[in-house]
Amino acid sequence: MSRLPRQQIEHTSPIAKLNADQLHMERRRSPRRPIEEMVTAVFRDGRERFGLTRVILLDSSHTGLGIKADQSFEPGTRFTLTANNVPMPHRSGTVVRCIPCGDGAYSVGVVFDRLKAA
Secondary structure, three states: OOOOOHHHHHHHOOHHHOOHHHHOOOOOOOOOEEEEEEEEEEEEOOOOOEEEEEEEEEEEOOOEEEEEEOOOOOOOOEEEEEEOOOOOOOEEEEEEEEEEOOOOOEEEEEEEOOOOOO
């Protein structure tokens, strides 16, 4: 069996032409909108300890937020976010993930509490 030169394999493979964006599979039910704004977060952990910190909103959807924080948060930590300069109502939710960013900060996923029907 003869081998094709590496150049020919790369050009004939359909996967070789895909970039990282094309390989990303979006699993969210609601699309995220990018945003970058500092907000205040009041949080309560599982031991009923409260805290106050500033976080940066990274993206938003109808179901949750992506934020960047200077500290880590355990999944299950309750959040209430209040905007400083953004026309956004107070929103409450729960941390579902917290991943180190590598720059000393953390990428935090917050899912909103369900809105009650009127």
